[in-house]
Amino acid sequence: MVRRRLVFQQPVRTGRGEFDARDSLLVELRDADGAHGLGEAAPWPGFGEDDLVATERALRAALTRLETMDLTSESATMPDPVAATLENHPAAHAAVEGALCDLAARRAGSPLARWLAQRAAPSARAASERVACGALLLGRTPEAVRDEAAQVRASGYRAAKLKLGGVPLDVDVARVRAARAGLGPRVRLRGDANGAWSRAEAARAFAALAVFELEYVEQPVAAEDLEGLAALRGRSSVRVAADESVAGEPGLRAVIDARAADVVVLKPALLGGPLRTLVLAAQARTAGLDVVLTHALDSAVGAWHAVNCAAAWADSAAVHGLRTAGLFVTDVGPAVEATAGFVTLSGRPGLGFESWH
Numbered sequence: 001m002v003r004r005r006l007v008f009q010q011p012v013r014t015g016r017g018e019f020d021a022r023d024s025l026l027v028e029l030r031d032a033d034g035a036h037g038l039g040e041a042a043p044w045p046g047f048g049e050d051d052l053v054a055t056e057r058a059l060r061a062a063l064t065r066l067e068t069m070d071l072t073s074e075s076a077t078m079p080d081p082v083a084a085t086l087e088n089h090p091a092a093h094a095a096v097e098g099a100l101c102d103l104a105a106r107r108a109g110s111p112l113a114r115w116l117a118q119r120a121a122p123s124a125r126a127a128s129e130r131v132a133c134g135a136l137l138l139g140r141t142p143e144a145v146r147d148e149a150a151q152v153r154a155s156g157y158r159a160a161k162l163k164l165g166g167v168p169l170d171v172d173v174a175r176v177r178a179a180r181a182g183l184g185p186r187v188r189l190r191g192d193a194n195g196a197w198s199r200a201e202a203a204r205a206f207a208a209l210a211v212f213e214l215e216y217v218e219q220p221v222a223a224e225d226l227e228g229l230a231a232l233r234g235r236s237s238v239r240v241a242a243d244e245s246v247a248g249e250p251g252l253r254a255v256i257d258a259r260a261a262d263v264v265v266l267k268p269a270l271l272g273g274p275l276r277t278l279v280l281a282a283q284a285r286t287a288g289l290d291v292v293l294t295h296a297l298d299s300a301v302g303a304w305h306a307v308n309c310a311a312a313w314a315d316s317a318a319v320h321g322l323r324t325a326g327l328f329v330t331d332v333g334p335a336v337e338a339t340a341g342f343v344t345l346s347g348r349p350g351l352g353f354e355s356w357h
Helices: 052-066 080-085 090-108 112-120 142-154 169-183 199-212 226-232 249-257 274-286 300-313
Strands: 002-014 017-030 036-041 130-132 135-137 159-163 188-192 214-218 239-242 263-266 290-293 342-344
Touching (some): 002 159, 017 052, 017 090, 036 052, 036 090, 036 300, 052 080, 090 112, 090 274, 090 300, 112 274, 112 300, 135 142, 169 188, 169 199, 199 214, 199 226, 226 239, 226 249, 249 274, 274 300, 290 300
Parallel strands (some): 159 188, 188 214, 239 263, 263 290
Antiparallel strands (some): 002 017, 017 036, 130 342
C-alpha cells in the first residue's frame, strides 16, 4: 500500500469548499502465481464518515489478513474476516474489492468490464467496449465557462457538468447561462451543488435555472435531507439527482422509499467497489431511477475501475462522469480520456493497464 497526493491542475470548487489536491491509498494484491490486481482507497470529505486516517487503518488490517490467504481463485469473493475488518469503511472496501476483481479478471485473461458483467450484471447486455462520458466544467467566470463549454461541444461530448453552490445565486445563474451558450441546445447540462443549498435556496435556484434546460442537479440540499430532496421534485423541469445521499444500500433504499430523486449518481470508489455498485445500480433501475456512474476525483486506478464498472452496466442511453484527463498535474497511470465523447476500453485483461508509477 502506498499513499499518494495528486495536485489538481486548477483548484476544484465544490459546495463544500475548494480543493487543491486529492489524497489516496493505492493497493496491489499478488497471488502465489505472480498475478496482480490494483485498487484504490480515496475517501472524500462529506461522503460518509470515513477519512483517510480511518481508511488507512482499516486497510492495513485487511491487508494483514489477506497476506495469509489463498488469492488464486477467479471468483474474487472477499473472505469473511476481511469483509468484517472493512465494515463501515467503504473506501477501503472499494480498494480491496477492486484489487480482488482486477486480480481475478487478469487470471481469467478477461477485461475487467467483461468479467464484471458476467458475474455482477448477468441480466445486462454484454459489456460495452466504449462508454459515453461527460465533461466537467471548471471555469470560475462566465467567460471562462462559456469558452470551456464551447470546447466541450466541439469535442463531441453529449453532456457536461458544472459545480454550483457556495456563491451567490446570481453568480451561478450567470455561469449556467454561459455554459448553455457554449454548449448549445443539444448537449446535456448538469449541475452539482454538493448539498450546499438550504431548501429555500434550492427552490429559488431550481426556479431560476429551469430556463437553461438543466438535465438535473445533483445533491441540491444536504445528504440527510431526503424530505427536502423530495420536495424539489416536480417544482420545475430540473430533475433531482441524489449523490451523497446514496452512501451504500441503506442510503439508496431511503432515497427510493422517500421518492427523493429521479436519478442516482453512483461512485464505486465511495460505495465499496464495482460489485457493490452494480448491485445498487440494479436496485435503482428496478425502482425506476436513472443511473449515472462516475469517479470521485480518483487517480487513474480508481477512475479506470469506474470506467469498467460503467462498461459492465452497459446502458447505451447513459452518459457517465468518467473523464480525468487534464484533472491532475500528474497522475499515477493513464488518465481517462474521451474521443468524441466516448471512453474506449483497451480490451486488455483486468483494469486495462499494468501498474501505477
